[in-house]
Amino acid sequence: MTALAWLVPAALALGGLGLAAFLWSLDNGQYEDLEGAGWRALDDESELTRKSTPQ
Amino acid sequence: MGEIVTLRSAAAGGEIGLEPHRTGNNTIGDAGSASDPRQPMIVLVVPEMHCGGCMRKVENALLALPGIVSARTNLSARRVAIEARTGDGTAERCMTALANIGFAATLLSRDRAPExxxxxxxxxxxxxxxxxxxxxxxxxxxxxxxxxxxxxxxxxxxxxxxxxxxxxxxxxxxxxxxxxxxxxxxxxxxxxxxxxxxxxxxxxxxxxxxxxxxxxxxxxxxxxxxxxxxxxxxxxxxxxxxxxxxxxxxxxxxxLREVAASVMRSDGTIERVATDTVIPGMRVLIAAGERVPLDARIVRGNGDLDESLLTGESRPRHVTIGDPIYSGTIALTGPIVAEATAVAENTLIAEIARLMQTAEQARGRYVRLADRAAQLYAPVVHLLGFGTFVGWMLSGYGWEPALTSAIAVLIITCPCALALAVPAVQVVATSRLFRSGIVLKAADGLERLAEVDTILFDKTGTLTMGKPQLIDAARIPQSILMRACGLAGQSGHPYAKAIVNAARQQGLAIVALAGVEEVAGAGLRAWHDGQELRLGSAQFCDVIDARASEQALWFRDGENAPVPFPVGDLLRTDAKEVVAKLARWPYRLEILSGDRSGDVAEIAAAVGIACWRADVRPAEKIARIHQLSGEGRKILMVGDGLNDAPALAAGHAALSPSSAADISQQAADAVFQGDRLGAVLEILAVAKAARRRSLENFAIAIGYNVLFVPLAMAGMVTPLIAAIAMSASSIAVTANALRLSHQNLEDQP
The missing domain is CATH 1.20.120 (Four Helix Bundle (Hemerythrin (Met), subunit A))
Known part of the structure; x- marks a missing residue:
């Protein structure tokens, strides 16, 4: 039964990690544009290269 | 430096995509609070953005402008959030830049909370x-x-x-x-x-x-x-x-309402001003491709207007001096100078929005199935719990076992299955409809759709495709079609687009001609190999035969005889079948159109609907709906134009094709994509099946209560029994709802 002493906290911590990740992604706007995100993944021209061109 | 800016703004842009009003670490509940002054954010609506390529074009075009820190598109919302260092006129510059690459953009109205x-x-x-x-x-x-x-x-x-x-x-x-x-x-x-x-x-x-x-x-x-x-x-x-x-x-x-207008001063100079500062009597200049900023009367020039947003009629209207023009319509050719006749809040588009609001109130009174069940269920449950408590007290067991048993009754009757009964069915029905390209919008829409017994159709864009198409394109020799395309490829006119589409379908390569000139209200012309090519009205192409001049579009190649290009709005391919099936189910069918009576009669005969009305104005459509509902009928309105929007809101339920004006889609309970009217059949069949499933689910939930409530009242429920009972009933209800997913509903009215 001593295994429970660390198994239960470990299970809760892992679950909590998942929850934290979900809440973070929600607040971060990861689900705001599900349609566009799919396209962005296919975009070869990264935003960094686009922006770093001299203005 | 540039990298840091980009990273920061990309993160911020993603967040702001849907809610332009707030930035940073917002909390729930402060919705609608004033915008953050630290980060001025311009949000443009770009309705024509459809894919990743469009997104990149829009973002690149905006980032190329001086002073733009970041531009982040949101494809789902069809918006782009722009962060700029410069202040005044940035939105204007961005809109112009987007217009130059072929994307019409409008500024998002800021006076609404993103609740x-x-x-x-x-x-x-x-x-x-x-x-x-x-x-x-x-x-x-x-x-x-x-x-x-x-x-x-x-x-x-x-x-x-x-x-x-x-x-x-x-x-x-x-x-x-x-x-x-x-x-x-x-x-x-x-x-x-x-x-x-x-x-x-x-x-x-x-x-x-x-x-x-x-x-x-x-x-x-x-x-x-x-x-x-x-x-x-x-x-x-x-x-x-x-x-x-x-x-x-x-x-x-x-x-969509134009936010700025080009006002022509008395000395002939032109100035861009905000639309709401224009007063009646001022003269505004409308260039080709521009939206008319507010209701006005033409004083100089003539051209073709795309009024599809207002009337649902796809055929452009030719307007000339003295004609009234309405805000929201697009000038296809121009320029036109017009005198404002109304201020911004009094325009036709604002009037339609108002009509819609009043019409919608009636629908707000609809009580959902689950709420109706709750009104019966809740008192019974509470009485049972109270009765259990009193019963145990009277039997002399003391207050603690009495309270425990009473709470056990409340736990068992806690409407897990009952509250899941309708949402579970709704989710399954929604995803089934989504698979067939139908987006269900209003949650209670499915319930209202199931109660419908009368269907009113709009004509243009609903029974028909809503876009002019070249009729019998195969009859026109390919060489002629190709030459016509050379002219048509240069124009944004719907007829020209119809010709280009027809040529594309035949696999013809389109070679644009140089020096194409657009003659307002007449057509296109260009010189090619020493010959003058003309594409346009009968008069413009010198058609002599008066009888033949009924055709709207002609093509003349040099001195050769003009060739007619018949264009028209074709029926949706399955319209006739669908109408026949609906009539058999049986629904009462009727056409309500704002179009001319000859056109409506023709379409009505073609699809087989005996009852039709033409020249119906938006207010009259509502009146007809009220008249029918007065007879106790539940009306489904199917329409697409802005003129249908109030009627869509007034009906018991409403459907729109996805090509419809946004405001009509907003009023509709469901929006269907694609060229097939069969979606209407699918929606109605699913709605009816969903209603049956919901009622069955109620029966399951109540049956389970009948079984377990006596146990709870007798104090024999343990946590394990409660958990098993609750999950078993929830699973039964969900499983029953899932049956809807792949069931064949073909012939079930």
Whole structure:
């Protein structure tokens, strides 16, 4: 039964990690544009290269 | 430096995508608070953005402008959020830049709170928390239950109960708030809704479980309380998502009104001013391709107007000096100088929005199936619980067992299955419809659609495709079609587009001619190999035969005889079949069109609808709907134009094709994509089947209560029995709902 002493906290911590990740992604706007995100993944021209061109 | 800026703004842009009004670490509940002055954010609506390529073009075009720090598109919302260092006139410059690459953009109207989007996210958060808690509490509960069979020490059982309490209580307090708030407001206005028994059940269950945990007893129901909230929140979250999409579309529409107008001063100079500062009598200049900023009368020039947004009529109207023009329409050719006749709030488009609001109020009074069930269910449950308490007290057992049994009754009757009955069916029906390209928007729309017995159709864009097409394109020799294309490829006129489309379908390569000239209100002309090519009206192409000049579009190649290019609005391919089937089911069918009576009669005969009305104005459409509902009919309005929007809102239920004006889509309960009218059949069949499934689910839920309530009243319910009963009934209800997913509904009216 001593295994429970660390198994239960470990299970809760892992679950909590998942929850934290979900809440973070929600607040971060990861689900705001599900349609566009799919396209962005296919975009070869990264935003960094686009922006770093001299203005 | 550039890299840092990009990274920061990309993160911010993603966040702001849907909610331009707020930035940073916002909290729920401050929706609609004033915009953050630190980060001026311009949000443009770009309705023609359809794919990743469009997104990149839009972003690149904007980033190329000086002073633009970031530009982030949101494809789902069809918006782009722009962050700029410079102040005045940036929005104007951005819109011009986008117009140059072929994307019409409008400024998002800022005077609306993004309430629905917030609620959507709020529910998702609560759902996440409830899901996490439910899984972990269930993990501990299953361990305890299996511990009954294999002698788990009492101390460990109590530890697990305390752990469950630690997880469940804060989660319930947070995730249950929407239910508690709704129950409170219902009670405050002396009503009962489904949230009252839900809240009462959850709160009492939690309170009793805490009490039993302290006492070290095994009557602990944390798992039941939190998983109930989790299941219910799934339904609510889906509902909120549908609403948020609808309101986002509505906001986009407000942006459609032209925000600036080119005013012509008395000395001939032109100045861009905000539309709401234009007063009647001022002269505005409307260039080709521009939207008319406000209702006006033409004083100089002539051209073709695309009025499809207002009338649903795809054929452009030729306007000339003295004709009234309406805000929201697009000048296809120009320029036109017009004198404003109304201020911005008095335009036709604003009038339609007002008509819609009043019409919508009637639909707001609809009571949903689940709420109707709750009005019967809630008092019965509360009486049963109270009766159990009184019964045990009278039998002399003392208040504690009496209260425990009464709470057990509330837990067992807690409408888990009942509250899932309708949402589960709705989710399955929604995803089934989604697979067939139908987006269900209003959550109660499905219920209202199932009650419909009369269908009113608009003509253009609903029964027909709504876009002019070249009729019998194969009859026109390919060489002639190709030469016509050389002219047509240069124009944005719907007829020209119809010719280009026809040529593309035949696989012809389109070679644009140089020096194509557009003659306002007449057509296109160009010189090629020493010959003058003309594409346009009969008069423009010198057609002599007066009888033949009925055809709107002609092509003349040099001195050769002019060739007619018949264009028209074709019926949807399956319109006739669908109408025949609907009439058989049986629905009463009628056409209500704002179009000319000759055209309407022709279409009505072609699809086989005997009853039709032509030249119907928006207000008259509403009047007809009221007249029919007065006869006790439940009306489904199917339409697409802005002129249909009030009628769509007034009907008992409404459908729109996805090509419809945004405001019409907003008023519709469901929007269908594609060229087939068969979607209407599918929606009605699914709606009716969904109603049947919902009623069956109610029967299952009530049957389960009949079985277990006597046990609870007798004080024989343990947490294990409660958990099994609750999940068994929920699974039964969900399984029954899932049957809808692949059922063949072909011939079920």
């Amino acid at each position: 629905e989007g917030d609620r959507d996210r709020d529910y998702l958060k609560r759902l996440g928390v409830a899901g996490f808690a439910a899984m972990n509490v269930m993990l501990l509960s299953v361990a305890v239950w299996s511990g009954f069979a294999r002698d788990m020490p009492g101390s460990l059982q109590t530890l697990f109960h305390w752990l469950s309490a630690l997880i469940a209580v804060p989660a319930i307090a947070y995730a249950g708030q929407p239910f508690f708030a709704s129950a409170r407001s219902a009670l405050a206005s002396r009503r009962l809704n489904m949230d009252v028994p839900i809240s009462l059940g959850v709160i009492l269950t939690t309170a009793m479980s805490i009490h039993q945990t302290i006492r070290g007893s095994d009557q602990v129901y944390f798992d039941a309380a939190i998983s109930l909230l989790f299941f219910l929140l799934i339904g609510r979250a889906l509902d909120a998502r549908m609403r948020s999409r609808a309101s986002s579309a509505a906001e986009n529409l407000l942006g």
